[in-house]
Amino acid sequence: MPMNDDQILAEFVVESREHLAGIENQLLAIESGGENTDLDLVNTVFRAVHSIKGAAGFLGLNSIGHLAHALENVLNLIRNQQLRPDGTATDIMLHAADKLRGMIEDVDHSNDIDVSEQLRELEQVAAGERPQRGEAPPVEPTFEPVAAPEAAPEPSVNFSPAAEAFDPPSAEKDHSFEAAARAQPAAAAPAAASPPPAAESSIRVNVGVLDRLMNLAGELVLARNQLLQVVNTSEHRSLTTVGARLNQVTSELQETIMQTRLQTIGTIFSRFPRIVRDLSNSLGKECQLTLEGQEVEVDKSILQAISDPLTHLVRNAVDHGVETPEARSKAGKPLVGKIAMRAFHQAGKVNIVITDDGRGIDIARLKEKAVARGLLHPEQARAMSDREALQLVFRPGFSTAERVTEVSGRGVGMDVVKTNIERLGGTVTIETQIGRGTTFHVKLPLTLAIIPSLIVRSAGRRYAIPQTSIRELVRLKASDVAQRIEHIKRAQLFRLRGTLLPLIQLSAALDAQVDPSVSTGRAMNIIVVEAGHLRYGLVVDGLCDSEEIVVKPLGRHMKGCSCLAAATILGDGSVALILDCVGIAAHGQLTAPEEEEANHSGARSQVQETQSLLLFSNDPKEYFGIPMELVARIERVVVHQIDSVGGQKVLQYRGGTLPLLSLEDHVRCRTRPEKTKLYVVVFAAARREVGVLVPELLDIRGVSTQVDTDTFREPGIIGSVVYDGMTVRLVDLHELTRKAHPDWFDSQSQMATTPEGAAPRILLAEDSDFFRKQLVGFLEAEGYEVEGCEDGLVAWNTLQEPGNRFGLVVTDIEMPNMNGLELTRAIRQEPKYANLPIIAVTSLAGEEDVRQGRLMGVSEYHVKLDREQLLESVAKLTRGAGTKAKKRNLV
């Protein structure tokens, strides 16, 4: 029969696809039934394959027909209980089903596909010829084109083109009933032994039609809203009644149409038994998957979008969660790992929970990995809570697998899972217990088409914010605004139950023209929103209403508008834009604390071209900066806590007395304004803690280390940098302290000379220009000769230059090209430098770093940048080195 009727062929493909959709799980169920074969189920599968065979024959799809026939043969034997469906048989049947599916998807070329291998395997199964199986009941090979007629409830259907195996195509074209109903060879006699065919209670409908219906319902809702606005202002009683009726019907209509888009989550759950089975087989693991809540209904669009993330989580559970049987038996667990997927509705959301009883996530190892991959700094790792650490799993470029397996190392990471779920307005969380297992909890909205939203006003326009993003609404009275809003530079922060939330003015985020008179001295409406990990306050002019809005996509020209998610049409027919809270946060350059860490560690691993400065002002117009690395901590104090003892300001603090310095007492600047609260920036100098009083903190920013050391140079000020159009003077905390308390430094002036009277040369490796200049400056001030190098490699080359002799190496740890530890190792490997003392100056002296450094041969460690301690060490070590060097020279 010529295959020229595309429509018939397309029908065949759709129908066969549906037959095959359920076959996997049915075969698996048959396998798990073991001895007590579920004959009804076998019948169902048999009929499905039989239908495919019949139609394929009719359409001249010989390869499909042959394969379906061979598969049908095996199923027939099972049905007749002449063959037990064990693992191998099931495997072969599954492969055959896969092959069938493949051919059906590319039906035009299906006749070119070689199915001989599948045929051979199926024939072997049918013949009981499998090496793995001895107990197969001997059955006579039945290669007849007719499936064991005496046992088949169906009439025997010829494999050759048989018109009665398929409805006449003309009858098929117009109405497409659910395939299951038609799956029976319709023209054939009713199958007495088989369960009644599924009732024709469902029909197949084009998704496009549903979408159109959905849109129309949305429009109807809008029209109703508009009508109701008119009706409610009218006096007509009858009109009001009609309005109420229309209202009710419209709502129901909308809901019902919504339901047509709902599909049970079972449609995607059903693929997981196979995935788990195949994956555990290939990994040599044993897993049992239980599914629960398959009847839970979700919008089709969500279902499609969630399919891949769920697959990833399931594969993950098998691959990383469940241990090998050996490991499980060692741990005293049942050999078979349990994976459970459960779907349920809760609080208007769809919840999907994926649990395994595997090894759990080892948080310590997670941290190690993150450090090893440069995602995290060792110090950050130590400070990180377990809960935070678990979030590392969702970082891009992170995988908990020891090695990249074929299974999980496919470039799709958990970060993609998280992003995709969040894109749907959902969330994913992890819980884990080491040795006990891991649970992923996914929460999703029911639909994407209609979302509950809050309508807000900003700069004269209305916007919709999805309720899923909103955590709470806060209204600040005009009188409270000043008290609860803090300003750091241009950024506003809002104190909410002890935590500081960054605030974003919606009008500013959307670049709207703002009438300044509106915002000042008025109450403030803050919408606390959650975007990913980030929580912030969105300041709007007013709140209008809570509404179910119909989401309408924005056109292609607005793809770049990251602050907007979509649009909707309000009751009065005007368009309101739906805000994207994640986009707004990104636009406002807010970053989550953990992202900040990532940026921070990222910046560290790069060449340090910028210096992190604490920016503050004394007088509102004078800006100062202190390198963050020198800041021990920042305290907030009330002015009356500050005592004056013998002309010195001090703060009673942590059981001791903290001496305080005021900038205007020591450098040229305006007097700090009267304030009731002040910040104290605490730093170390002269082997004690000192505080600088700062009225206003502005920001912490990476600032270029191009320091102008002339224009503003004075004792206490190193120089200046220009940042964001303002001149920022860099405070030299050491000089400042020295100016204030010269007495603290008297005992410090140690002679920086060798016994010979010559100043020893110091080799300095430091990549930050700023620190290098500072170090060179104060070492030279003490009478040393210093050779500054911008990284370890330059230092190493300088050290080896003939004629260069150094009494001491001072090195930074984090440097490009060759870091401090590598430099130390290089030096220590060279016997002639065996006694050269090395001082490591670092901002990160965790115990582990110190230990490692000492192992490499670092003589002393100093935290950036306690000058006194460093000078003391330098003095001590150069004296020793000087003599040693001299001795060696004499040899």
Next chain:
Amino acid sequence: MSTMHNQAPVTHDEIEFASFYVADALMGVSIDQVEEINHNLELTPVPHAPPWVCGVMNLRGAVVTVIDLRVVLGLEPTVITRRTCNVVVRSGGEQIALLADRVADVVRARRGEIELPPANVAGAEGRYFQGIFKLDRELLVILDIESVLAGDAALS
């Protein structure tokens, strides 16, 4: 020379254009491409949108992007008046409205009489135009809708 208001059926070698003014220039779009022309000017501006997007509007339940033709063509943005209109076209599966200063007539032209556009018309780049058709007193500049709507590259 073809004329307007011709009631005779459109023949094979004829083509009809919906015409409208953008600034002083008469422009046309093949009538097959035009879904409607309206005076619905309740626009909602879209923050951060490209400069040639003057907003979105509600067109019977669909949210439609409104493009300012003047900006695309490199002129000053349109000042909305009573006569300002939207020429709604379909492109890439979505409806898009083109803002024009004033609607004009339907122009019928013989295909053979449409000339290639010069490199530059009324100060705007030639790539936005498909051709030129000479009317009695003025020129009809035939817009290439897809280039106009893909004008992003040049402008952004």
